[in-house]
Amino acid sequence: MDSLVSTEWLANEMGASDLRIVDCTKHLPGTGRDPLAEYEAGHVPGAVFMDLADLTDTSHATENMLPPAEKFASRMQSLGLGDGSRIVLYDDSAVKTSARAWFMLKMFGAHDVAILDGGIAKWKAEGRPLAQGKETLRHRHFTAWQDDGNVRTKAQVLANLHGKDEQVVDARGAARWSGAEEDPRPGIASGHIPGSLNVPFTALFNADGTFKDKAGITAAFETAGVDLAKPVITSCGSGVTACVLLFGLALIGKEDAALYDGSWTEWGADPDTPKAVKA
Template identity: 35%
Template sequence: MGQQFPDTVSVDWLREHLGDPGTVVVDSSTHLALPKDGPYTVEPGRSTFDAEHVPGAVFADLLTDFADPESTAAWTAPDSDRFAAAAGALGIGDGVRVVVYDQHDGYWATRFWWQLRLEGFDDVAVLDGGLPAWKAAGAPVTDVASTPAPATFTSRRRDDLIRSTQQIVDALDDAKTILVNVLDPATYRGETSTYARPGHIPGSINLPVAQIRDPETGTLRPVEELRALFEAAGLLDPGITPVTYCGGGIAATGIAHALALVGRDDVAVYDGSLTEWTGDASLPLVTGDTPR
């Protein structure tokens, strides 16, 4: 695939390169409703994509095409063959570069960024600020559909970038692993929860994913600010491996992506996250703060 593509690009960059041969723009939006009480609901972002999207973009359905159909949890990472077929159908293959965005806070985009990297594809960048930043800059949108030219996607699975529940259990007393809960502090402490049980995985620290973005613009904080945030959390120590988790494996990829921007491209994601962990009553949870 040649030289690795940067992990993020700006609106200005995409404007300049929109329509370049070998560049595939992907909208990976999913709509998630979080009620005050009861479980969240999800649906693909296809209808809003059809209404307006970046010209030339294609749509990646993270709930169906890029998920394991046998899993009881939404958007569980599929096997490599299923992923390769779905990616190839969107025109993603050897020799192309991908820019992915979403219509919300960017974490559906980082989810697809992580899935591509999980399958060994490095030439993928996230559009900083996503569709909101694109529209705020006065860049064009369209409702005209694009027909991608099928490509051959070659999967080279990186098992070190994903963790199963059993692997998390095995790592609970591993000093070389640091579990990072990226949810809000109240959910981390167990004061509120939309999951089967409140609390967090024992030993995990809390680093809310909201801290990595400018609340006014929705774009990422400067790299040096991100570096200072992660340094303070102990996540840049080369002797440990960060493993991020959230509710369902989406927001966790936001922290993984931001860590890649400061040089840590080895961060793993617990794909099942709290949805899977809290659903098993035999697995431990703690409430309150975890001291470090």
């Protein structure tokens, strides 16, 4: 299974015993949207709902940090996602939250994980069937395992300011990155990590919400000054759209890319971290 699958592919594969479809929609605060209610009102048939708001480390001072492996495995088992499952993710979120779910599943040991290109919006636009209510699958074993080699901490990003072994690429919009626009979270400074480059996650998509082809994704990074021959750390507001950049990099075959999970929420809240703005 490719890491990006089409609606046509999914329609043809539906009903396969090892296939698991997951709605992992999460909305930004203030949108007034309820992802679970939207899922129950209409979802891809057979899809279960992954509550990303629950998949965090509640012991960490920064919001939305990656959960412990045992917690993640437990939640996947209860959804019916297990070892050997082929997992297809989709969302209906402005911030493309299926990429965050993809990153976590890969990090915690799932091998066959894909994102539905265009999400449920494309599925609906094509007039494909929807199901209502809540789907429940029998529990399956999901081995608790973790490889955080492609996760970076604040301390590592601070050290990288001097060593500059990895390029930091920020997925936020240009106004947020430059500091022209204030951060929406109270107590968070404006601006960006010094030396970081800006590739808004939206630059990776076509107008219809599908991902650009390899040439288009490559151009989005190179136009922003990213050297694709060198390692990358992605960052954003709270570690969600940074995963979109990671998925895009994976689509073009770049594997030496890591997530700064705390992202600007952690960096901007610390009065001691250096911050930059662009006039």
